[in-house]
Amino acid sequence: MATYKMTLAYDGSRYSGWQRQGNTENTIQAKLERVLSRILGEPVEVAGSGRTDEGVHALAQVASFRTERVFDGDRLTAEVNRYLPQDIRILSTVLTYPRFHARLSASGKWYEYRIDNGPVASVFERKYLTRVEDPLDLAAMREAAAFLLGQHDFASFCDNKHMKKSTVRHLYEIRLEEQNGILTIALHGDGFLYHMARILCGTLIEVGLGERSPYGMRRILEARDRKEAGRLAPAQGLFLREVEYPV
Amino acid sequence: MATYKMTLAYDGSRYSGWQRQGNTENTIQAKLERVLSRILGEPVEVAGSGRTDEGVHALAQVASFRTERVFDGDRLTAEVNRYLPQDIRILSTVLTYPRFHARLSASGKWYEYRIDNGPVASVFERKYLTRVEDPLDLAAMREAAAFLLGQHDFASFCDNKHMKKSTVRHLYEIRLEEQNGILTIALHGDGFLYHMARILCGTLIEVGLGERSPYGMRRILEARDRKEAGRLAPAQGLFLREVEYPV
Numbered sequence: 001m002a003t004y005k006m007t008l009a010y011d012g013s014r015y016s017g018w019q020r021q022g023n024t025e026n027t028i029q030a031k032l033e034r035v036l037s038r039i040l041g042e043p044v045e046v047a048g049s050g051r052t053d054e055g056v057h058a059l060a061q062v063a064s065f066r067t068e069r070v071f072d073g074d075r076l077t078a079e080v081n082r083y084l085p086q087d088i089r090i091l092s093t094v095l096t097y098p099r100f101h102a103r104l105s106a107s108g109k110w111y112e113y114r115i116d117n118g119p120v121a122s123v124f125e126r127k128y129l130t131r132v133e134d135p136l137d138l139a140a141m142r143e144a145a146a147f148l149l150g151q152h153d154f155a156s157f158c159d160n161k162h163m164k165k166s167t168v169r170h171l172y173e174i175r176l177e178e179q180n181g182i183l184t185i186a187l188h189g190d191g192f193l194y195h196m197a198r199i200l201c202g203t204l205i206e207v208g209l210g211e212r213s214p215y216g217m218r219r220i221l222e223a224r225d226r227k228e229a230g231r232l233a234p235a236q237g238l239f240l241r242e243v244e245y246p247v
Numbered sequence: 248m249a250t251y252k253m254t255l256a257y258d259g260s261r262y263s264g265w266q267r268q269g270n271t272e273n274t275i276q277a278k279l280e281r282v283l284s285r286i287l288g289e290p291v292e293v294a295g296s297g298r299t300d301e302g303v304h305a306l307a308q309v310a311s312f313r314t315e316r317v318f319d320g321d322r323l324t325a326e327v328n329r330y331l332p333q334d335i336r337i338l339s340t341v342l343t344y345p346r347f348h349a350r351l352s353a354s355g356k357w358y359e360y361r362i363d364n365g366p367v368a369s370v371f372e373r374k375y376l377t378r379v380e381d382p383l384d385l386a387a388m389r390e391a392a393a394f395l396l397g398q399h400d401f402a403s404f405c406d407n408k409h410m411k412k413s414t415v416r417h418l419y420e421i422r423l424e425e426q427n428g429i430l431t432i433a434l435h436g437d438g439f440l441y442h443m444a445r446i447l448c449g450t451l452i453e454v455g456l457g458e459r460s461p462y463g464m465r466r467i468l469e470a471r472d473r474k475e476a477g478r479l480a481p482a483q484g485l486f487l488r489e490v491e492y493p494v
Contacts (some may be wrong), residue, residue: 009370057371081367089370120328123256123336124304128371 002070005096006046006063006077008032011087013127013236018052018061028052028088032063035083039076040067049102049109049243053195055235057128059112060091062243064102070095100245108172108244111187113201114237118181129182130237136208138178141185144207145174147217148200155224157203159195159232167193167224176204186241195232203230249317252343253293253310253324255279258334260374260483265299265308275299275335279310282330286323287314296349296356296490300442302482304375306359307338309490311349317342347492355419355491358434360448361484365428376429377484383455385425388432391454392421394464395447402471404447405440406479414440414471423451433488442479450477 010028020030029048036044046065052058073093080090099105116122116129117136148171155167173188185201203220206212212230220228257275267277276295283291293312299305320340327337346352363369363376364383395418402414420435432448450467453459459477467475 011370011373077367086368086373087370089367091367120324120336120338121333123258123334124375125371126258126333 001066001068001098003064003066003096003098003100004073004076004093005100005102006032006065006080006093007060007091008058008063009060009089009091010058011128012052012055012057014087015054017054017056018048018050018058028058028061029063031084031088032080035080036065036067038083039079040069040071042068047102049106050192050240052238052240053198053235056238056240057236058240060242061240062102062106062245064096064100064105102243105245106191106243107246108188108190109192109240110242110244111192111197112239112241113185113187113197113233114239115183115185115201115205116181117178117183122182125182127236128239130234132205132209134209136183136205137210138176138183138208140210140214141204141208142176143214144204144212144217145176145185147214147221148174152221153224154193154196154221156220156226156229157196157199158193159199159226160193161226163193169193169196198233198235198238199226199229199231201237202233205233206230248313248315248345250311250313250343250345250347251318251320251323251340252347252349253279253312253340254307254338255305255310256307256336256338257305258375259299259302259304261334262301264301264303265295265297265305275305275308276310278331278335279327282327283312283314285330286326287316287318289315294349294351296353297439297487299485299487300445300482303485303487304483305487307489308487309349309353309492311343311347311352349490352492353438353490354493355435355437356439356487357489357491358439358444359486359488360432360434360444360480361486362430362432362448362452363428364425364430369429372429374483375486377481379430379452379456381456383430383452384457385423385430385455387457387461388451388455389423390461391451391459391464392423392432394461394468395421399468400471401440401443401468403467403473403476404443404450406442406446406473407440408473410440416440416443445480445482445485446473446476446478448484449480452480453477 046063049062151170170190175186293310296309323340398417417437422433
């Protein structure tokens with residue numbers, strides 16, 4: 001058996017998210033498995049580093065799979081890209097160690113949220129940005145973000161009410177940058193709960209609009225109550241940017 | 248009467264081009280006239296700096312119109328943007344001198360053609376790029392471009408067979424640049440014939456693929472025959488970048 005690590009980008013607009021669900025074929029995982037199974041001539045199951053929700057994009061999602069056949073990685077990349085739709089592209093395929101698993105082996109993740117806050121809405125990137133008309137106070141957002149760094153119980157930022165496992169996560173870094181009216185919030189952590197990245201960004205946007213104080217973040221964390229946090233930011237502005245693995 | 252100069256960006260993908268034609272409302276000009284007429288409460292006719300074809304985009308098209316009403320430019324920009332679809336955005340509106348006309352007053356234009364020549368096709372910009380799989384020889388394309396500079400009869404690069412007016416144009420500059428697998432061809436001239444920018448780019452692509460010699464350009468120009476030039480490059484990679492006016 002050979003184990004492969006595949007890195008891929010996708011525009012999530014048309015899909016019901018990453019994960020194959022029951023009888024819906026409209027997921028990125030289902031599209032990829034179908035093409036891989038056809039090329040490799042055997043049923044292939046791929047494991048993603050995590051689910052991305054409906055409408056969420058990926059700059060570099062990671063998937064792993066095992067196969068009886070040994071293929072050159074670059075050739076497999078080219079073959080798979082021939083059959084995938086244009087809004088999903090394999091960036092690389094490499095043979096890796098047998099126990100590698102895209103989700104279980106991951107040690108960290110970067111998400112990136114893009115907000116269009118310029119005076120006139122962007123025409124050409126509009127499908128990959130969340131438009132906010134009123135000017136955002138970047139300094140207030142940075143103050144708020146500082147309270148979120150470190151290891152916390154992020155239950156207030158999780159939309160899974162029946163989460164049985166731990167809701168403690170470590171947020172290593174939040175970078176807020178503005179360029180030409182586009183505000184990017186980059187989040188780096190050891191893992192993200194269901195909707196966590198989008199609720200964090202929705203809450204930071206409310207701070208930026210002056211609807212919340214930056215100092216309210218500690219109270220939100222302590223409450224462990226989803227109702228204390230802000231709104232869920234729209235999926236179209238969110239990108240899974242990078243998945244990290246120990247060397 | 249007040250004369251306004253309006254600068255606008257649009258994603259041409261959904262439209263039958265800039266110019267209102269007979270009974271098709273599916274043009275950028277028609278959309279703009281409809282919104283302006285409603286806001287200004289009088290029928291408004293806008294003049295564009297030139298037509299852009301079906302599927303061609305604009306980073307900064309210029310349109311002019313006259314009205315009995317005097318409006319603050321920034322307010323008009325905001326109002327018009329409220330009613331236009333999101334793939335058309337007014338960037339600015341300024342009151343100008345009475346004889347200003349977007350087409351007749353123009354002294355030059357920049358077009359930009361974007362080619363995706365990277366190892367893996369771009370996911371997020373795919374609708375605004377023309378994909379070329381085989382590697383392009385940029386040096387050969389630059390050599391070819393040099394023959395096109397200056398004042399020439401560009402009849403070979405024009406798809407209007409019944410052109411009665413002069414087909415002589417002055418091409419001031421052609422810039423070819425490559426960054427992260429995206430090749431940009433920027434064309435600067437005093438004016439462009441029907442399909443001229445796209446036939447020039449299609450011909451340069453053929454040179455880049457080794458299908459034509461760079462030295463064949465002079466012969467193509469001299470032939471004054473459309474059949475001598477290369478294919479028409481697809482509309483989706485073309486952007487009207489800038490329209491110039493004498494100060």
